[in-house]
Amino acid sequence: MTGAAEAAGEQGLAGVDRREAAVVVRDLVKRYPGRARAAVDGVSFSVARGEVFGLVGTNGAGKSTTVGVLTTLVAATSGTVVVGGRDVRTDPAGARGRLAVVTQHHNLDRSLSVRQNLVVHARYHRVPRRRAHDRADALLERFGLGDRAGSRPDRLSGGQQQRAKIARALMHEPAVLFVDEPSTALDPRARLVVSEVLGEVNARGTTVVLTTHDLAEAERWCHRVGIVDRGRLLAVDTPAALGASAADAVAVELVVAPGPVDGPGAVVAGLGSTAGVRRVEVAPAAGTDGAAEGTWLRLRLLTGADPTVPLAEALEALRGWACEVREVRVSRPSLEDVFLELTGGAGR
């Protein structure tokens, strides 16, 4: 295959030109010996340069194995994986020079100070000594660890260790940074700092691939998300587009008190026949006071992707029936709704 044809093929495959892609994964399969089911079963995707890409899935879905292959520490059974332009199967050493990994567990070198951790890492990656020292100082300062440079890693808090690991990973200026569960076990404040750090890293042009089971986190941080379940990639898209794919789940939520003439049944039936409303779901209204219990209705009107017209019609109808409206809210499907829909629900 010629280079151009190959590039075209890549483009056809995943919508990203291989030359522009930081990561290309094609038909990746990983079977661990003695296990019936493949841990990764025919996964293909690409990550563009400068993108923040998230692999989302439950524990054991196959995301860690996928990242393991991408970072050269898990041997693929079959398929092609290219990271930073290097094939991880034929040139793992070359690929390692272009990637960096921030793992979930704390694996800083405990025999060395934080600063030495950074310098030694850079030396493994053949960064000249002088530059390694300068860069270590600059990164420690940037990540607010300047005053902890001489400390042993054990003396750092969880959030500080996480930042130190990210700083270490950046010492050799990798093209692609892999981050495994960036904020697991961090307190909310540390999580915010790590979030800012990753945003900054990406803003400087580093491609970031992260794995998480926190959907809100993926939605907040990632340009695109791949949903992994049982070794397969079920969907890859922007969080917004994934949400739109479940457009049926857009809903107008109302809390209303039926008027003196029409009872709850009549209101539900009436709203059901309002233009643009596909279905009406009734839920008990929480938060109503005891005296009025049973009089407030919590309704979910399922609409199309754009709820404007049905909302206007419904409010107009409710006014006509002299109903009192207490709450109005438009709810859009979260990544969690999409995830649960794709993976077969919560009770699986």
Next chain:
Amino acid sequence: MSGSEVRDGDRRRTARWRDWAVSFLALVSRDVTVLGREVPSFLAQTVLQPFLMLLVLGTVLTDLGYLRPDYPSVLLPGIVALTAFLGACQHTTLNLVFDFSYTREIDDRLLAPAPTALVALAKVVTGALRGLVAAVVVTPVAFLTLGTWWSPAECLVAFVVVLAGSGVGAALGMVLGTAVEPSQISATFAVVVIPLSFTGATHFPWPLLAELRWFQVVSALNPLTYVSESLRGAVSPEVPHLSGWISVPAVLGLLLVFGLLGVRGFRRRAIR
């Protein structure tokens, strides 16, 4: 293919090897830094036991007349070999067992831009270095304790033998360290390492075991025997010892075999 393409290919290959060598040296240099800092505890771990053995066996029991007066010249090379071999082996095993299970400090090295075999080799080199340093420290202590001395030429030959012996110990340590789970580490030391130290021709010359045939066979299966006997041949030629034509090739052969097995085990643990 034109001549210039061949030259380009050669240049790229050379550049790649040079890059790998730089990473390899960085891996080793990290360990040397740590070793330098741990000298006091490291010496206590590796030097105290051989010193006590020398004191009891070489001085106390000899002075009391339970052992022959020439016993120190049998014991000295054996204890130096033991110190080097076990120092390298224990350190490498423990380090790898913990690295691959709890601390995962190995992760950053596994991601160094060099072949995984070189990361393994760096572990063997630094393990061997520990064995060598331990032996170099124990030797003058042994001279003072036993009142026996080696000539500078003997010291030089001993250095080379001890270096190779430390290498065998470190390579064996890598085989064990990549095969053993942390929960089995105490049992492994009890079942493997302690018997190694007592059957490795450290306290007796191997040829004299001819009258105790079964023990001679057991001892022949112990890699340490060949290190002890090589050293004995180099520094105490008057004591019966295995011919250098057998013991030296055996040491080099074991270095190669354990080295290959160790690297294979390391790769299996490192890359799933």
